[in-house]
Amino acid sequence: MTDVQVNCLRLVADGYTSKEIAKQLGLTPMTVDQYLQRAKTAMGAPDRRTAARWLAESPQYRPFKSFELKPAPVVGPVPDVTPPVVPAEDEPGQTATGQWQTRLGYPPLGGIRPSLDASQKTSTILRIAGLSLIYTTAFALVLGGALKAFS
Numbered sequence: 251m252t253d254v255q256v257n258c259l260r261l262v263a264d265g266y267t268s269k270e271i272a273k274q275l276g277l278t279p280m281t282v283d284q285y286l287q288r289a290k291t292a293m294g295a296p297d298r299r300t301a302a303r304w305l306a307e308s309p310q311y312r313p314f315k316s317f318e319l320k321p322a323p324v325v326g327p328v329p330d331v332t333p334p335v336v337p338a339e340d341e342p343g344q345t346a347t348g349q350w351q352t353r354l355g356y357p358p359l360g361g362i363r364p365s366l367d368a369s370q371k372t373s374t375i376l377r378i379a380g381l382s383l384i385y386t387t388a389f390a391l392v393l394g395g396a397l398k399a400f401s
Contacts, residue, residue, distance in 0.1 A: 255289035256305065258282055263302035 254275070261271045268279040268286070275282070286298045295301035366374065 251289050251292050252285075255285045255292075258285045259289050259298070259302045259305045262286065262298055263306040 254277075257275065258271055261274065266274070268282045271277075271282045272279045277285075286301075290296075290298050290301045293301045293304060295304060
């Protein structure tokens with residue numbers, strides 16, 4: 251039997267219901283019932299109370315302590331892991347905006363600078379504009395057709 255099954259049986263022996271056991275162990279009542287059913291089957295007991303009584307009468311029985319099921323404490327960061335190296339020009343603190351934008355009150359843009367040159371930026375902008383024009387025209391044609399059909 252697993253430790254959770256044994257702990258469920260111990261709590262049944264103490265007189266707790268499935269709902270109360272579920273609250274104590276952080277499980278659902280149906281999960282507690284499944285654990286108790288498996289423990290009962292493993293022990294060959296006719297019901298859960300008998301299985302709990304048999305467990306309580308066994309020489310290895312010890313009362314349930316709720317602190318036994320607490321998770322292990324969270325461990326801090328591992329000291330031997332090194333952070334990725336970021337080039338100095340790509341540091342987030344570096345400003346990607348011009349001086350005139352900063353003087354006008356625009357916040358500086360941080361992060362890694364794009365690696366596109368001027369022609370790549372222009373072609374990307376034109377592609378996006380062309381697709382937007384195609385989608386907008388298609389939407390207008392579909393909407394116009396729908397209005398014509400329903401009028």
